[in-house]
Amino acid sequence: MEHLTQQQQFAALVEWLRVAIVVPEAFSLAYNAEASEFIRFNHAKVRQAGQVQQASLNFKLINDGRHADLHLTLSGDAEVDQARLGAALQQLREILVLLPQDPYLLPNTENWQISNIQDQPLPDSAHVLAQISQLADGLDLVGFYAAGPLYRGFASSWGALGWHQANSFNFDWSLFHANGEAVKASYAGHDWSDEAFAHRFQQAREQLEFLGRPLHALAPGQYRAYLAPAALEEVLGLLCWGGFSADSIASKTSPLQRLYNGDAELSPLVNLNEQITGSLSPAFSGEGYPRRDLSLVSKGRAHQRMVGSRSAAEYGLTANGAGGGESPSALSMAAGTLALKDILKQLGTGLYISNLWYLNFSDQSAARLTGMTRFATFWVEDGEIQAPVSTMRFDDSAYSLLGNALEALTSERELILSASTYSQRQTASNLLPGALISRLTLTL
Known part of the structure; x- marks a missing residue:
């Protein structure tokens, strides 16, 4: 079976829903997905590593000033997801007739198109691990590294269509002193820089040295x-x-x-x-x-x-x-x-x-x-x-x-x-x- 990108999967569901909707019904569909890599550290060692791929929809059905919402988890299989969306459509239709009109419902009926794809290459995880391991040698580091693309999409029955992809990484860590005190730091962004990360890590390491001194008490x-x-x-x-x-x-x-x-x-x-x-x-x-x-x-x-x-x-x-x-x-x-x-x-x-x-x-x-x-x-x-x-x-x-x-x-x-x-x-x-x-x- 042909492999579809996240954007193609979303577009296919939007097109199916446009056909399935019966006037005067209207809809909005918000798409959320990620393809993330997660790595957990303890005592400067990798303790857990894995990947998460998931996608979901927030489906709103509107009719005569009434609206109802349903959250759907997607499987990535076009036929299965289309069936889930169809079942959700029927469920929302049955709910709408029981609801009062919402005086503050204000859907955007403009026909707009927005596309923004930030697909800068992310750092190789092996390279990131090697640098963390080198810099944290001999230290008690606890941290969490997450990286990968995030996807967002939107479509409505009025013709609006939006797509967004942003690649990013985020390393959030703490360095612990033997006395239990800690320095917390983070390094995040779109483009990994060995030099910038090393500089940020060195700042945290320098602060760690001061934590070994006796505490200074302050009066209010x-x-x-x-x-x-x-x-x-x-x-x-x-x-x-x-x-x-x-x-x-x-x-x-x-x-x-x-x-x-x-x-x-x-x-x-x-x-x-x-x-x-x-x-x-x-x-x-x-x-x-x-x-x-x-x-x-x-x-x-x-x-x-x-x-x-x-x-x-x-x-x-x-x-x-x-x-x-x-x-x-x-x-x-x-x-x-x-x-x-x-x-x-x-x-x-x-x-x-x-x-x-x-x-x-x-x-x-x-x-x-x-x-x-x-x-x-x-x-x-x-x-x-x-x-x-x-x-x-x-x-x-x-x-x-x-x-x-x-x-x-x-x-x-x-x-x-x-x-x-x-x-x-x-x-x-x-x-x-x-x-x-x-x-x-x-x-x-």
């Missing part, structure tokens, strides 16, 4: 701090929970409500975009709306917002391709001017924070966040690392951290891909600098 108070990109990602990730959502802003539950109301501003250094161009994220949503680059915060002031179809229908807005949660999936923060080699010098005396975790809102309406330092947090004096710091809790406002307390952003940014593999690998990413903060409030 305000301290100068440098937030590495991974730490800044935790802060921005929490703010993305409704922060840029049109629905949250309209219902006045956004943690960035004051920013969007014009009652507060962030530092002019802060420029945040939903940067679809060049990212792993498809240029169309699972709802069938084209996605374009958005300016969310420009020079510290609120600009555009994430608008899904339901918010567009409810509040009279124009949908811009946001997903159901209306959160950024390709967040990009503009770089600053602080060179990496000057971070410790500019910090002077204060905290070098590699990671944060357990973040939550202590006062959501004021964008006040609380969380814990995690891994490789160091006390710095006169521009030199002195000792690791005991785990501390911070409680501070985003209007301070990213506002009047923000002194500088680094000139280099780090691409941080989602390491989540829950149900499937994700296309979400963050491209972020590090941030130098004049004061960070530690509470205990």
